[in-house]
Amino acid sequence: MPTETTGTPSTTALRSEIEADVRALRDSFDAGTTRGLDARLAQLAALRRGLRREEPRLARALAEDLGKSRTESALTEIGVVSQEIAHTMKHLRSWLRPEKLALGAMLAPASGELRREPLGTTLIISPWNYPVNLTLAPLVAAIAAGNTTIVTPSEVAPATSAALTHLLRSHLDPDWVRVVEGAVTETTILLEQRFDLIFYTGNAAVGRIVARAAAEHLTPTVLELGGKSPVFVDEGADLAVTARRIVWGKFTNAGQTCIAPDYLMATPRTLERLRPHLRRAVRALYGGRPERSLDYGRMVSAKHFERVLGLIDDDRAILGGTGEADADTRYLPPTIMQDVDWDDAVMGEEIFGPVLPLLAVSGPDEAIARIRSGDKPLTAYVFSPRRAVEERFAEETSSGSLALGVTLAHVGTPGMPFGGVGESGMGAYHGRAGFEAFTHAKPVVKKPLTPDTLKLVYPPYRGAKRRMLRRLMR
Ligand code: NAD
Numbered sequence: 001m002p003t004e005t006t007g008t009p010s011t012t013a014l015r016s017e018i019e020a021d022v023r024a025l026r027d028s029f030d031a032g033t034t035r036g037l038d039a040r041l042a043q044l045a046a047l048r049r050g051l052r053r054e055e056p057r058l059a060r061a062l063a064e065d066l067g068k069s070r071t072e073s074a075l076t077e078i079g080v081v082s083q084e085i086a087h088t089m090k091h092l093r094s095w096l097r098p099e100k101l102a103l104g105a106m107l108a109p110a111s112g113e114l115r116r117e118p119l120g121t122t123l124i125i126s127p128w129n130y131p132v133n134l135t136l137a138p139l140v141a142a143i144a145a146g147n148t149t150i151v152t153p154s155e156v157a158p159a160t161s162a163a164l165t166h167l168l169r170s171h172l173d174p175d176w177v178r179v180v181e182g183a184v185t186e187t188t189i190l191l192e193q194r195f196d197l198i199f200y201t202g203n204a205a206v207g208r209i210v211a212r213a214a215a216e217h218l219t220p221t222v223l224e225l226g227g228k229s230p231v232f233v234d235e236g237a238d239l240a241v242t243a244r245r246i247v248w249g250k251f252t253n254a255g256q257t258c259i260a261p262d263y264l265m266a267t268p269r270t271l272e273r274l275r276p277h278l279r280r281a282v283r284a285l286y287g288g289r290p291e292r293s294l295d296y297g298r299m300v301s302a303k304h305f306e307r308v309l310g311l312i313d314d315d316r317a318i319l320g321g322t323g324e325a326d327a328d329t330r331y332l333p334p335t336i337m338q339d340v341d342w343d344d345a346v347m348g349e350e351i352f353g354p355v356l357p358l359l360a361v362s363g364p365d366e367a368i369a370r371i372r373s374g375d376k377p378l379t380a381y382v383f384s385p386r387r388a389v390e391e392r393f394a395e396e397t398s399s400g401s402l403a404l405g406v407t408l409a410h411v412g413t414p415g416m417p418f419g420g421v422g423e424s425g426m427g428a429y430h431g432r433a434g435f436e437a438f439t440h441a442k443p444v445v446k447k448p449l450t451p452d453t454l455k456l457v458y459p460p461y462r463g464a465k466r467r468m469l470r471r472l473m474r
Contacts, residue, residue: 014182015189021178022193025121025148028175034118034146037096041089043143043176047136048085050171051078054163058132061159065128066253067298067330076252077132080412084137087414087431088144095144095435101443106472110447116439118146119220120196125187125210127202128156128300129256129352134224135164138199139177141434147197148176152190154202155183156300195219197438201258203350204423222427222437225420226350228262229377231407232367232393234384235270242383243277246356247285249381249407251334254297255354256304259379261407262351263340265361265370275338278356279319282334291324291331299330299353308332308353311346320354342370364389371397376422381407400424 034040051058055078062068062077101112122142126135135153142149151168153161165179180186191198191213200210201224214221233242249261266274286293299305305327312335314321320335332354340346340357347357361367364384371380371393380399384390390404400420403410411418411430419428429437447454461469 011185011189014186015192018180018186018189018193021150021180022121022195024174025150025176025178029118029120029148033173033175034143034148037093040092040144040146043172044085044089044092044140046171046173047140047143048082048089050167051081051085051136053171054167057163057166058160061157061163062132064159065131065157066256066300067296068253069295072252072295072297073132076412077130080133081136081140083412084140084414084430084434088140088435091432092144092435095432098444101445103445107445107447108453109451110445112443112445115442115444116145116435117442119438119440120147122147122149122197122199122438123190123193123195124149124151125190125198125200125202126151126153128154128160129253129258131157131160132164134201138201138222138429138434141429141438142199143176144435145438147438150178150180150190150195152180152182152187155181197222199427199429199437200224207425222419222429223425224258224418224427224429225378225423225425226258226352227375227377227420227424228347228350229259229379229381229399230367230371231261231264231381231383232361232364233264233266233270233274234364234382234386234389235267236385237270237383238385239270239274239277240280243274243281244284245383245405245407246381247278247281247334250356251282251286251296251354252408254299254332255308256297256300256352257408259401259408259411260352261356261381262377263347263357263359265359265367267363268360271338271358271360275318275336275358278336282319282336286334290334291326291329296334299332302327302330304353305330305332308351308355311349311351311353311355313337313340313344313346316340364392368392368396371399376400376420376424378420378424379403379411398422 059070059073062073098113098115103110103112124138153164161181165181168177168179194217197220198214199222204225207223207225211221246261286296290296312322316337316339318336318338320333324333335355337357340359376398378400380402382390382393382404394402414431417428417433418430419425427437
């Protein structure tokens with residue numbers, strides 16, 4: 001833990017405030033505030049009302065932090081959360097219904113059920129790229145599951161952090177949800193506290209810090225991380241549609257999307273034919289001057305602008321490039337780079353910006369081998385007219401999800417668990433998966449005292465009893 005959090009008078013005061021928040025939420029949980037179905041539904045309804053009322057404020061903040069258009073914010077941020085609330089409110093009663101357990105002959109007579117109990121007081125740490133969606137969608141699950149929660153939005157999107165804080169403080173009950181705004185110091189103090197679940201979305205380096213801190217209290221974690229999500233375009237795919245879907249997935253939010261297609265693999269022949277379609281798709285979506293498009297975003301900060309700028313090699317850019325970039329407005333053009341090698345800088349890290357490298361492979365065999373040789377990605381994308389090729393990617397590669405013929409849109413649905421595997425994270429949420437992530441599945445078993453059938457398994461084990469037990473356990 002950084003030492004900056006120990007000692008100074010201001011951090012001492014901050015620590016006391018945070019400890020008081022955690023204590024208040026724990027007391028509230030222990031008092032049963034969050035147990036009842038109606039109480040949970042009421043908080044979810046309050047969140048839905050707040051989201052509607054504060055929509056203009058949130059949209060303004062998203063435009064300020066990320067240059068997001070109102071429509072894009074409605075589609076990828078606020079709309080996703082509204083859907084999540086509606087789906088959860090519709091299904092919560094049935095999710096809470098205990099499931100009957102089949103216990104088997106050995107325990108008979110007995111009955112059993114699986115109950116979903118809330119974990120307690122939870123912590124949600126969220127990132128800046130979809131700050132509304134990635135803060136509130138996990139919160140919907142936390143509330144539905146009957147927990148109390150501290151939310152800490154990312155300081156890297158400051159306007160949205162302030163708007164979210166306003167929304168949560170003015171519409172939700174502080175006995176359920178509290179917000180701690182701030183940066184590393186605040187998060188570090190939060191991580192010293194004992195929680196019953198930590199739900200973190202962000203990069204894997206901080207993911208490791210979170211997991212280490214959680215281990216101190218044996219706190220379970222859901223880690224929603226990122227990585228380089230590959231795309232493979234097969235021979236024979238409809239290249240016009242494929243190009244539009246890839247361009248949309250890549251350049252939405254100026255590439256600052258955890259599941260954005262990171263790099264594209266195809267045979268040299270397919271790349272040759274795909275290139276004009278990619279250029280055309282960028283023009284169709286964002287016009288000839290994307291800096292003037294109301295639907296094209298900006299890099300979140302000067303630091304991120306500089307980092308992604310440094311990954312662009314102008315000699316290989318067939319669209320965009322550093323010459324069109326503008327540091328003052330943090331504008332990076334949609335950039336496509338050809339003839340990229342596996343050891344180029346742009347392939348050394350998750351790009352997380354509007355740069356699409358094109359890499360030549362010999363076919364599906366090499367594409368699969370490349371994916372298998374790296375970290376398990378959050379999503380893998382395949383565009384192929386061949387069922388057998390799709391099936392090979394499904395069977396031979398591992399990723400958080402596999403999307404065939406589609407980018408981004410697949411994760412907006414509450415019916416699909418969303419999460420990573422390996423280096424791209426652990427655990428999943430959205431819909432029922434989120435409810436499950438924030439609950440413990442507790443078997444409750446009941447056996448009548450008479451007849452006392454357990455007499456059959458008590459020692460001493462002699463003669464007929466021993467023979468019977470040995471036979472039974474075979
Ligand atoms: P970020 O910098 O906003 O960090 C995320 C959170 O971690 C913030 O709340 C921040 O305050 C906190 N944090 C930062 N440094 C910390 C430290 N040293 N100690 C404790 N807490 C700290 O966001 P980011 O990490 O730049 O987000 C981008 C990354 O997140 C990308 O890798 C992306 O792929 C990934 N991501 C994943 C998902 C997903 O759902 N799987 C979604 C969005 C982003």
